[in-house]
Amino acid sequence: MSLLSDPRLSEAAGHLPDYLGNHLRVSLAALALGLAVSLPLAIVARNRPVMRGALLAVASIVQTVPGLALLALFYPLLLALASLTLNWFGFDFSAFGFLPAVLALALYSMLPVLRNTITGLDGIDPALLEAAQGVGMTARQSLFSVELPLALPVIMAGIRTAAVWVIGTATLSTPIGQTSLGNYIFAGLQTQNWVFVLFGCVAAAALALIVDQLLALLESGLAARKPIRAALGGAGIAALVAAALVPSIARSSSSYVVGAKTFAEQYVLAALITERLQAAGLQATTRAGLGSNVIYEALAAGDIDVYVDYSGTLWLNQLHETSIKPRNELLADLKARLAKQHITLFGTLGFENAYALVIPKKRAEALRIHSIADLASHAATLSIAGDYEFFSRPEWAALRKAYGLSFRVQRQMQPDFMYAAVASGDVDVIAGYTSDGLIARYDLVTLDDPKGAIPPYDALLLLAPKRAHDEKLQAALQPLLSRIDIDLMREANLRASGNDADSSPTSVARWLWQRIGGR
Amino acid sequence: MTAALISYAQVSKRFVSRRDGGGAVTAVDNVSLEVATGEFLVVVGGSGSGKTTLLRLANRLIEADSGTIAIEGEDVRSVDPVGLRRRIGYVFQSGGLFPHMSISDNIGITPKLLATPPREIAARVDELLALVRLDDGAVGDRLPHELSGGQRQRVGVARALAARPRIVLMDEPFGALDPLTRDALAEDYRALHRQLGLTTVMITHDMTEALLLADRIAVMRAGRLLALGRPAELSASREPYVMELLRTPRRQAERLNALLPGAGPA
Numbered sequence: 001m002s003l004l005s006d007p008r009l010s011e012a013a014g015h016l017p018d019y020l021g022n023h024l025r026v027s028l029a030a031l032a033l034g035l036a037v038s039l040p041l042a043i044v045a046r047n048r049p050v051m052r053g054a055l056l057a058v059a060s061i062v063q064t065v066p067g068l069a070l071l072a073l074f075y076p077l078l079l080a081l082a083s084l085t086l087n088w089f090g091f092d093f094s095a096f097g098f099l100p101a102v103l104a105l106a107l108y109s110m111l112p113v114l115r116n117t118i119t120g121l122d123g124i125d126p127a128l129l130e131a132a133q134g135v136g137m138t139a140r141q142s143l144f145s146v147e148l149p150l151a152l153p154v155i156m157a158g159i160r161t162a163a164v165w166v167i168g169t170a171t172l173s174t175p176i177g178q179t180s181l182g183n184y185i186f187a188g189l190q191t192q193n194w195v196f197v198l199f200g201c202v203a204a205a206a207l208a209l210i211v212d213q214l215l216a217l218l219e220s221g222l223a224a225r226k227p228i229r230a231a232l233g234g235a236g237i238a239a240l241v242a243a244a245l246v247p248s249i250a251r252s253s254s255s256y257v258v259g260a261k262t263f264a265e266q267y268v269l270a271a272l273i274t275e276r277l278q279a280a281g282l283q284a285t286t287r288a289g290l291g292s293n294v295i296y297e298a299l300a301a302g303d304i305d306v307y308v309d310y311s312g313t314l315w316l317n318q319l320h321e322t323s324i325k326p327r328n329e330l331l332a333d334l335k336a337r338l339a340k341q342h343i344t345l346f347g348t349l350g351f352e353n354a355y356a357l358v359i360p361k362k363r364a365e366a367l368r369i370h371s372i373a374d375l376a377s378h379a380a381t382l383s384i385a386g387d388y389e390f391f392s393r394p395e396w397a398a399l400r401k402a403y404g405l406s407f408r409v410q411r412q413m414q415p416d417f418m419y420a421a422v423a424s425g426d427v428d429v430i431a432g433y434t435s436d437g438l439i440a441r442y443d444l445v446t447l448d449d450p451k452g453a454i455p456p457y458d459a460l461l462l463l464a465p466k467r468a469h470d471e472k473l474q475a476a477l478q479p480l481l482s483r484i485d486i487d488l489m490r491e492a493n494l495r496a497s498g499n500d501a502d503s504s505p506t507s508v509a510r511w512l513w514q515r516i517g518g519r
Numbered sequence: 520m521t522a523a524l525i526s527y528a529q530v531s532k533r534f535v536s537r538r539d540g541g542g543a544v545t546a547v548d549n550v551s552l553e554v555a556t557g558e559f560l561v562v563v564g565g566s567g568s569g570k571t572t573l574l575r576l577a578n579r580l581i582e583a584d585s586g587t588i589a590i591e592g593e594d595v596r597s598v599d600p601v602g603l604r605r606r607i608g609y610v611f612q613s614g615g616l617f618p619h620m621s622i623s624d625n626i627g628i629t630p631k632l633l634a635t636p637p638r639e640i641a642a643r644v645d646e647l648l649a650l651v652r653l654d655d656g657a658v659g660d661r662l663p664h665e666l667s668g669g670q671r672q673r674v675g676v677a678r679a680l681a682a683r684p685r686i687v688l689m690d691e692p693f694g695a696l697d698p699l700t701r702d703a704l705a706e707d708y709r710a711l712h713r714q715l716g717l718t719t720v721m722i723t724h725d726m727t728e729a730l731l732l733a734d735r736i737a738v739m740r741a742g743r744l745l746a747l748g749r750p751a752e753l754s755a756s757r758e759p760y761v762m763e764l765l766r767t768p769r770r771q772a773e774r775l776n777a778l779l780p781g782a783g784p785a
Contacts, residue, residue, distance in 0.1 A: 131615030133580060135629050135678065136605030149619045223619075 007501045008195040012184060020203060022179040025244040027170045027207075030102045031163055034109030039155075042117035043143065052118060059111035067169040070108060074100035075176050075294050079301065096294070096303035097287075101173035101180075108169055109162035116158025120151030156219040160212050167208040171200065174289040175262060177298055181207070186289035191264045191505060192416060192497050211240065255283035256473065259295045259307035263415060264496040264505070265353060265435060265489065269308045269459075271509035273477065280476035288505075292317065292389070300341060305464045306473070310353055312455035314338070316394045324398065327456040334460075342465035346474065347481040351435055351489045354457035355395050356446035357384075358432035360423055364445050371448035375429065376403045382428035383409035385418050390431045395454050402453035416497065419444065435459075435486060437494025459484070483516045523553035523589075524686060524718045525577055530586030532572055546572040548742035549586070556685075559712055559719045561729040563764065564739035570722045573739065574688050577720070578607045590686065605629055608679030608687035608717075612694060614671040616663040622648075622674055623659035629682040647677040650711065669700035676708060680715070687712075689721040693728070705732055727768040738764065 045052040062070070078100050082093050093099065124147055132142040148155070171182030184200025187193065214236035221230025256277050260270035270286045277284035287304055296318050298304045311334055315321050319337055324330075335345040357372055369375050375382075384407040390396055391410055399405055411427060418430040419438035432439060434446055434457070461480070467473050484492075496508045532547040546569045554560050564570040575581040576588055579600040588595045595603060616625050624631075626647055627640040635643075648654045651673040663671055672692060679687050692708075693701040709732055712719050723729055729736050730750045738746040738753070738761055746753055746761045753761055 127611065127613050127615055128617065130580065131611050131617070134578070134604060134609040134611065134615065136601055136632050136682075137628075138601050141632065146617055150617075 006195055008193060008504060009199070011504060011506075012196055012199040015183070016203070019179060019181050019183050019200075020207070021244065023167070023170055023181045023204070023207065024240060026098060026101050026105065026173060026178050026180060027163075027167045027211075028241055028244050029098075030105030030166050030170070031109055031159075033102060033106040034162060034166070035113060035159065037106065038110045038113035039117060042114045043121070045114075046118050046121045055114055056111075056118070059114050062107050063111045067104075067108065068172045068175070071101060071104045071169075071172055071176050072291060072294070074104045075291075075297070078103070079297055082301075094301070094303055096298045096301065097173075097177035097179075100176050101170070101178035105166045105170055105173070109166045112158040112161040112165070113155075114158075116161075117151065117155050120154030120158075121147055123154065124150050153219065153223060156215060160215045160219075163211050163215060164208045167211060168204060171204050175291040176294050177287055177290055177303065179287070183289060186262055187267060187505070189414070190262055190289075190416070191267055191503060193503065211237075214240070255285060256306065257304040258284055258286045259290050259298060259304035260286060260288040261292055261295055261307075262289050265433075265493050266308060267505040268492055268496050268508045268512065269349075271505040272480070272512055273306060273308075273461075275506075275509055275513065276476050276480065277473070280472065282472060282476060299462055299464050300343060302464045302466050305467050306346075306477070307462060308349065308459055309462050310457040310459055312354065312395070312457040314460075315455060322394060324452065324455045327458070330456060331458065338462070342468065344463035344465075344468045346461040346463050346477060349459040349461065349480060349484045350482040351459055351484050351486040352457045353433050353435040353459055353489070354454055355390065355393075355431050356434045356449070356454070357399075358419075358422060358430050358439060358444045358446050359428065360425075361443050361445045363428075364447075369447065371450050372399065372403050372405070372453075373450055375447060376405055379405050379407050382407055383411065384429045384431065385411040385413045385421060385427040386431035387415045387418070388412050396431070398453040402451040435489045435493060437490045437492070437497055440490060441494055459489075479516070484512070488512070488515060524556045524558075524591060525554040525720065526587075526589045527552040527573070527576070528587045528589075530573075530576060530583050530588055532569075532576060532581060532584050545569075545742045547576065547583075550739075550742075550744045551586075552737060552744060552747065554718060554720060556718055557716055559709070559721070559732060559734045560737060561733035561735075562720065562722045562737045562739060563724065563726055563729045565724060567741075568739040569742040570739045571690055574690055574720060574722055577686075577688060578604045578609060580604075605633055605682055606684055606686075608682070608684040610672075610675045610679045610687065610689040610692040612691045614663070614668075614675045616671055616674060616678070618663050620662075621659065622653075622661055622663065622666070625663065625674060626659075626677045626681055628678065633682060643681060644677075647681060650680070651677045652707065653677070669696055669704060672696060672704060673707075676704075676711070680711070685716075685718060687717050687719045689719065691722050691724070694723070694725075701728075726764045727771065730768055 041055060045055050065073075075096070078093075085091055085093070128146060128150070129142065132146045137145065170180050171185055173180050174182035174186045181200045181204045184196045184203070188196030188198075188200065214233050216233070218230055218233030218237065221227065221233055258270045258273045258277070260266040267288055270288055274284045274286050290298065290304075292313065295304070295307055296309065296314075299307060311330055314334055315330060319334070325333065331348070338345050357375065359369065359375075364370065367378060369378070386396070391412065407429070413421060415433070418427075418432060419436065419442050421427050422430045422444065423442035432444070432446070438444075439446065461477055463470070463473070492508050492512045495511065496503055496505060502508075528551050530547055530550050531545065533543045533545050535543055548569070550573060562570045562573060572581055576583050577590065577595070579595055590603065590607070617628070620628070623641070623644045626644045630640045630643060644659060645654070648659060653670060653673055658666070658670070663674070666674065675692065679689075693704055696704065705728065711717070721732065733750065735747060735749055736753055737744060738758075740760055746756050746758050748756075754765060756762065
């Protein structure tokens with residue numbers, strides 16, 4: 001099948017107005033804010049060596065923070081700020097999505113603009129500054145009619161660099177809830193949909209190039225005093241701004257938002273929930289690719305209405321418990337504790353997505369390993385791989401403590417690549433997920449946990465505080481409770497990880513619903 | 520000689536030198552000097568003599584530490600420096616033209632700052648281009664870098680005259696030009712000075728140029744005013760530095776007389 005006739009391409013194109021519009025809006029807002037702050041700062045700082053040094057140092061440090069971390073840091077920061085303003089001034093604001101993305105990206109845009117503006121103003125021939133003074137200009141007139149125009153090429157180069165950086169980095173705002181072209185990339189990576197990944201990358205690169213060239217046109221038109229060229233560049237930028245201001249999909253306040261974390265199972269379940277809500281006549285949209293902590297806080301703050309989380313995750317990460325209780329006791333405890341935060345634990349879906357140590361079946365048989373206890377004696381010669389968070393999670397500490405595990409090498413991997421890596425022998429053991437469809441595909445086995453070191457990870461439906469008594473919503477979700485068993489979920493996940501036209505979360509969700517409805 | 524248009528009374532200016540461990544350098548040392556209306560004063564001195572500082576004190580590009588400077592009878596400290604600069608023409612050493620503005624915009628800048636209507640500015644620019652003999656071809660629409668050095672300096676003069684100042688300050692205006700251009704421009708300016716009734720203070724390190732242009736010459740050395748007078752008066756000076764300065768033009772004149780018999784002095 002050729003790429004052009006691939007239905008995933010038309011599906012990707014269908015998302016384009018929404019993703020591109022949001023991407024453009026967040027990028028341009030961040031760039032505008034960054035410029036509004038950096039340009040005056042640079043102008044004020046140019047004759048003040050101490051302030052100038054401090055500014056450039058801070059901006060450089062910000063630049064060294066990885067984009068994803070910077071974006072992620074703004075979410076808790078704003079959340080804390082919102083609760084402060086609520087306490088002090090009686091209002092709060094959404095710390096989710098647009099605002100943290102704009103602030104973090106604006107901060108990110110500052111270095112090139114600051115540096116180039118200061119350098120550009122610094123590089124002006126002192127004789128010209130004297131001439132400006134000599135012909136009778138005030139400091140302000142000198143700045144606006146001599147210094148800034150002369151420094152313009154250098155300043156514009158900085159602005160263009162900032163624009164390209166911001167547009168590129170904006171793809172990372174997806175995990176904090178801002179829809180962007182990054183949605184293609186995150187979803188594509190998680191569901192092995194390379195068409196999506198490619199589409200997102202090409203779209204972001206094209207947007208960056210177009211904005212860069214429009215700014216170049218504007219600059220060269222101004223510098224060469226060619227009004228038509230400058231007007232063309234200016235009109236192009238203005239058109240983009242206008243396009244960004246047109247709300248792509250007006251989201252009414254009665255619309256439900258379904259959240260999803262950054263892995264395939266979550267994409268499928270969010271698609272399933274969204275379809276169920278729409279089938280019940282409710283307006284629903286999906287916010288996919290959210291970070292694990294962001295999504296919980298977003299639910300608590302009411303930025304999303306419903307999502308699927310896992311009992312062990314909530315117990316350890318959100319409630320900061322270290323004890324591990326039997327399954328039913330833990331669920332009851334969890335329900336009560338979440339209720340205190342006004343979050344409704346609506347029910348379990350029927351399967352568990354726990355961490356489990358996974359090895360190839362043949363290897364397990366050869367080494368006579370059935371449980372983690374059997375593995376412990378071989379561990380010193382083996383390597384283990386886990387996802388980005390596993391080795392800093394309490395489960396890992398508990399496992400090591402309970403079984404005295406100590407591996408030769410620890411590696412972190414993109415979860416989708418772990419299964420292939422263990423199947424091919426690149427690593428010996430992986431910390432996989434029990435519901436992952438790849439376990440069956442690669443002929444792997446999950447090792448038993450006789451000491452119960454890993455807590456239960458039942459998939460749960462959580463509802464936002466404002467949906468605690470929403471009967472329509474609850475009626476629409478009711479048919480999903482206890483209907484998805486581990487085999488069904490594994491098969492769904494396996495389908496979602498396929499690299500073909502039927503592997504989109506929406507198609508898999510439809511298949512899943514048919515299976516549930518057919519029983 | 521009529522009333523003094525510019526007067527310096529016991530003026531001093533020190534600069535803190537960064538190079539010499541924060542020691543102060545006296546650029547202008549207790550100078551008193553009066554320039555009469557309509558006079559063409561040329562200040563001569565080597566580099567570091569304080570001649571440029573003396574010039575800039577007059578329109579407050581530099582502020583004096585002590586002493587009093589009066590322009591048209593007013594103490595410059597009591598007037599707004601920006602307004603002061605707008606009514607004094609200033610010709611810069613390197614031209615000082617703004618490279619991003621057309622020749623017309625450069626010439627019209629001070630009237631524009633004074634909020635003169637655009638049509639009046641345009642008329643004034645044409646008038647000035649003719650005055651400095653740049654009226655052939657569309658020079659006004661060009662950018663400074665498209666002009667020759669001599670043409671740029673003519674634009675510098677036109678810009679200084681744009682707001683019809685009574686006083687023109689010139690900082691080595693012809694220093695970077697070839698001798699022929701320089702001579703032509705100096706002659707043309709001398710004529711403008713007379714024709715427009717200007718009062719001019721010009722700086723140069725070239726004694727020959729000073730002798731040919733000046734009504735009076737002021738000789739500066741190490742911040743001090745060493746001698747002041749008409750060329751003939753300076754010629755009688757017993758001051759060794761003044762005698763040294765005059766030696767070159769004298770020798771040149773003798774050699775030229777010998778080489779070009781019958782031509783007579785210029």
